[in-house]
Amino acid sequence: MSKSPAAPPPPPTGGGYLLQPAGSTPFRTPEQADETQRALYRTASRFAVERVAAASDRIERKEPGLLRALLREAGGLGLLGTESPESCGGLGLDTVSNLLVTEAMAVSGSWSVTWGVHSGVGTLPLAWFGTEAQQQRWLPGMARGDLVAAYALSEAGSGSDALSARTRAVLTPDGRHWILDGSKQWITNAAFADLFVVFAKVDQQLFSAFLVEKGTPGFEVGAEEHKMGLRGSSTCPLTFDGVRIPADHLLGEVGKGHRIAFNVLNVGRLKLAGGCVAGARNLLPLAVGYAQERRAFGQAIAQFGLIREKLARMVALVYVGEAMTHRTAGAIDARAAASGATRGTPAHAAALVSAAEELASECSILKFWCSEALSQVADEALQIHGGYGFVEEYAVERIYRDTRVNRIFEGTNEVNRMLVPGTLLRRAMKGQFPWMEVAVAATRAVTRAELPHFAPGPLAQERRLAELAKLAATYAMQAAVEALGPAIAERQEVLGALADALAEAYALDSAVGRALQGEGWPPPVAEACVRLYAVESHERALAAARRAVRCAVPEPAACRALLGNLRVLADEDPIDLTALRERIVEAALAAGGYPLGGAT
Ligand SMILES: Cc1cc2nc3c(=O)[nH]c(=O)nc-3n(C[C@H](O)[C@H](O)[C@H](O)COP(=O)(O)OP(=O)(O)OC[C@H]3O[C@@H](n4cnc5c(N)ncnc54)[C@H](O)[C@@H]3O)c2cc1C
DSSP: OOOOOOOOOOOOOTTGGGTSOTTSSOOOOGGGOOHHHHHHHHHHHHHIIIIIGGGHHHHHTTOTTHHHHHHHHHHHTTOSOTTSOGGGTSOOOOHHHHHHHHHHHTTOHHHHHHHHIIIIITTHHHHHHOOHHHHHHHHHHHHHTSSOEEEEOOBTTBSSSGGGOOOEEEEOTTSSEEEEEEEEEEEETTTTOSEEEEEEEETTTEEEEEEEETTOTTEEEOOOOOOSSOTTSOEEEEEEEEEEEEGGGEESOTTOHHHHHHHHHHHHHHHHHHHHHHHHHHHHHHHHHHHHHOEETTEEGGGSHHHHHHHHHHHHHHHHHHHHHHHHHHHHHHHHHHTTOOTTSHHHHHHHHHHHHHTHHHHHHHHHHHHHHHHHHHHHHHHHTGGGGGSTTSHHHHHHHHHGGGGTSSSOHHHHHHHHHHHHHHHHHTTSSOHHHHHHHHHHHHHTTOOOOOOSSTTHHHHHHHHHHHHHHHHHHHHHHHHHGGGGGGOHHHHHHHHHHHHHHHHHHHHHHHHHOSTTOOOHHHHHHHHHHHHHHHHHHHHHHHHHHHHHOOSHHHHHHHHHHHGGGOOOOOOOHHHHHHHHHHHHHHHTSOOOOTTO
């Protein structure tokens, strides 16, 4: 009797990292990039280095026409239509491939945001929610770079609170046109964009999306903002004064604009995170090079322990960030593939939307964790440069300024922190995530000190630390839920602390899982990165869990009991951090930057 083929593994679920022991379930890693994806990365990277990075100073001076010309060149290489279906001149790439192109583009903040808005949040609303006619009309030009897109959600009075937008749309009595009135603020690409995805409320209440073309009477683009960073990119306000657009410029359905705005942002957050990780990776050659060159007290500053510690941490953060972003992108692809829909069809677009919704909590983790990792790496890279880091001649000065905004746009890091536990709990209420199972297991493990053990083997201690971090996060979350009930939704300091603990759990679980996959793994430098990260990550997770409990449970006896229980999750195992640091730093110095290959 012939054996029936093994059933494919179920696709990853949102919050799945809390359900499986660290290192037990394979997931997508950067090392799994296939030859086509690596070739795509090389093409994008060559263009980014040779055409964009080489023109960086001219971009920062806002040389007229330069960004449009570069976009057109990128279009010629297929790098603008990566999210568009092939039937509309795009490449219809999977999420991992899109992430790789995003990483390649991170050679200049100004370029990265220009390209990212055009080919990401500017294109996805049409690619996912546009009618066939709308897609055929605009997407081919956008994929070529003949048309540039912008995404207009924020207003002067509503950024985070996007649904309180005041821009309004009214259908004319004959049903043939929409009339738009209002204004938008901070719109990337505004000065030279041709097509604007504009969110407005129909009859002042039904949040909806519209497509507005440049030059439509009554539609004005205001003056450029003078920004701290991303100075080469365009950021302007928009005004709409009785702007009349055809009825078929409505995107999706009336009243369903939030589905477009927020689903596009889920993927936007993942891609922003990928750009941040690549940005951090690109800072390493600058930091390592300068540390080797600069001498103080008769030696290269790269010889000093505190500089070496910074470099090692920077490398480890990149390794962990790559693990988390590729895992999440792979999970979205796996879920879309499991739908059975053919790529490029509306059914596939719907599957991608639903996959991104499923992974929304992870996308929010990525947004704040990766943007803060980049801030940390940029800050340390500048510090390694000493006074020279503070002057414009050194690239690190601009990069430091450019990184700051990543913590503000695509949902501020505060908003994303609230979404992390908020989304998990909301899904639990709908029966989409087995929270009670997780909570009962955490309570049992912590109160009885029945803690996970792994048989001796590669990264056994780090697998344990990852599990302890998860227990800290979930035990604290259950304590907060019990203490506060539905009011937890209003207790931001509790949600923020829980988000920090959950993010460490996801980061560590992803780092361990990445390092353990593949033949003969983990390689020594990757292993050192995971071990170095694990010690600090576990401590941060535990501290965040304690913070959540202190905020959620003010009654002293109850709080003391919970904190006492959490103490069993502390770890006292010795670990030689200096030896780990040395293994990483020696590799980084030898490589002149990031010493691990991944997908690149
Ligand atoms: C360079 C740049 C480019 C941009 N490009 C675009 C673009 O192309 N399209 C677009 O639509 N927008 C764009 N934005 C806007 C960006 O998305 C918003 O700035 C962002 O969403 C924050 O909104 P806000 O500035 O109004 O701040 P606010 O929402 O007023 O927030 C101010 C502070 O309050 C906090 N806060 C707000 N609400 C809460 C809450 N409920 N709980 C706790 N804290 C809260 C925030 O975290 C923040 O710290 C861009 C912004 C910049 C700076």
